[in-house]
Amino acid sequence: MRRADRLFLIIHALRGRRSAMPARALAETLDVSLRTIYRDVADLQLSGVPIEGEAGVGYVLRKGSDIPPLMFNIDELEALVVGTRFVRAFGGERLGLGAKAALLKIEAVLPPELRERSRRTRIFAPELAHRIETTGMVDRLHAAIEARKLLRLDYRDKDERITTREVEPLCLAFWGGSWTLGAWCRLREDFRSFRPDRIAAIHDDGVIFPETEAHGFDAYLRAVNASL
Incomplete structure (x- = not known):
């Protein structure tokens, strides 16, 4: 996270509070150390942001310094x-x-x-350690899609046989219980959908592929008759 974004989030975390927010709560929310929070708050105070409080007590914005709330129903x-x-x-x-x-x-x-x-909203989505989202697989595929990186996948079929597929990753889709990777498969010379939980290994040689009209995202949507 950029430092500017972190400072912005600290200010927003303190807005509208009636009681001081502990530095530890800020650190856990922003996933940084206590030392970083102490330093950032001190810098904000020196720059004129009306933050009151101290280490061990907590921080709050001075009364009257808040901004109008967002209007949501x-x-x-x-x-x-x-x-x-x-x-x-x-x-x-x-x-x-x-x-x-x-x-x-x-x-x-x-x-x-x-x-x-x-x-008080009673609809939850628990974060569980055994799901594929915790393995880094989704993040890695997402990054490859954004960077248009050609990937070689060691991919298991339903009978546990592994083949190597060279693919141009185009999109990820979540189906309420599983993910699929939409891609152009160079082996099959066609669009294919791959399940990340069947990917045994990903090999990234740093090769960038051009997203052409024939092999690109829009063509993939037409091929699978989807609208995302």
Whole structure:
């Protein structure tokens, strides 16, 4: 996380609070050390941000320094809260951290009654250690899609036979219980969908592939008759 983003999130975390927020809670939320929080808060105070408090006590924005809250109705707020919970559970580490930061920003500027309502939402998406999202596989495939990196996959079929596939990764789709990777398969010379839980190994030689009209994302959607 960039330092500028971290400072922004610290300010948002303190907005609208009636009691001091412990430095440890800030550190856990932003996934940084206590020392980093102490340093960042001190820098914000020196730059004129009206943060009151100290290490061991907690921090709060001086009364009257808040900004108007975002205007969400109850259904919109619940949709945002539930959505970020699902992304944290199923979106991989990178998007999970982004969802956590986004929810912090949203809750930080809500009036107290809506903030309390967001915390009472009883739809959860538990983060479980045994799921594929915790292995880094989704994050690695996501990064390859964004960078247009050619991948070689050691891929298991339903009979546990392993073949090597050279693929141009185009998209990831989540089906409520499993993921699929949409890609152009150079072995089959056609679009294929691969299950990440059947990928035994990923080999990345740093080769960038051109996303052409015939082999690109739009062509993949047409081939599978999908609209994402």
